[in-house]
Amino acid sequence: HHYWQVREAALRALTMLVERGIVTDRNWLLKETSRFILTTTNFRSYFDIKETYRTLYALCKGDEEDNGQGQGS
């Protein structure tokens, strides 16, 4: 399909079908989906340092809340 969003949605739907055991002939599925055009005009950027910082931030915020609850009780 011309729009990558439609192709992606189709692949996601197929994934769900496999996960639920509805599609069992996986070799056939792999053969068919190998014809999918996987190039796209979009991508999601992933910045290692920013993700690590976000994890650290969330951990620290989580600890802060735990300590706050501990002190309050």
Added chain:
Amino acid sequence: MIYHIGRWIQSQADAFGFLRLLNYLSFRSIMAALTAVLIVFLLSPRFIRAMHRRNFLDRVRETGIDSAFDKAGTPTLGGVLLIVAMAVSILLWGNLANPFLLLSLAALLWFGGIGFWDDWLKSSRGSGEKGLGEITKLVLQGLFALAFIAVYLGPFSPLEPGTATQLYVPFLKRPLLDLGIFYGFFIFLFMLLVANAVNITDGLDGLAITPSIFVAGVLAVFAYVMGNTIYAGYLQYPYLHGAGELTVFVSAFIGAGLGFLWYNAYPAQIFMGDTGSLAIGGMLAVLSVLLKQELLFPLLGGLFLAEALTSQIQDKIGVRWLGRRIFYRAPLHHSLQHRGFAETKVVIRLWIVAGLLALLSLATLKIR
């Protein structure tokens, strides 16, 4: 400075005849560009760290695009680098007695100052919405436009009185008409439109700077042609005595722009902010007026106009008057992103569009 010192030394003794090299616009233009690049490269790393330390970071506005949030925390005020590099380069290599150069430099500094004030307020107040008000910005820009008009149409104009008020149209050899005093109104609106058009375009990493370089490059060619009696006569353009010096000015911008793009390309390490975008817009507006190419700008700067018009039509006519969107999204680059194009794809395709428009504009030199 080097230009003036060189000419003085030349006049003192024949032994320094090699300094005649400084009389050539081409040489000084190349040196201006290289000097500006060098200055940006030298200053940028420290400047970026300093902006981090002082918390002059970009504040994200809600646009509905996920990648916009990756930009939060990127240092802004990068326009200061552009302006400083240009100013130093021009001071070194430019003919500081040339009125064309002085007017363009004044535009760069004034509009850059407005943008700096806006960026400063946004950063210090911690919100992208809390900069200078729209009306305040327009009034400040209008003040410069009025002063510029007074000089441009007055006795100190760098253009001859008969030429200053004539309206030249691309593809036509002769001026279309003489607007007289109404030329002032035309320039006023033109300057405000162009300055803000570049500002609106500056929304993605590298999107504003490269098309600006293309536009400025074409204007540099026009400046060189119109400042040369032989080329101007051959191509049937009005000869503007001294306009060739704008080639040095624009070359300094191109050098500074390329240096800035080194750090501004995706993922950007620094943004130019309103400091840079307004400075560039003001500069391009003044250059277009000085070179009598106002009506070429819709073609040459078509990308900027498309961005500005989609944004203003969406906001003023669509949302505020009709109560609904007219375009899918505005400005143009947001529309492309919402349709599923990655930021880098949008930027490079719009660069290609800007490049093609620049080529077409160059073609108007001969197709007349």
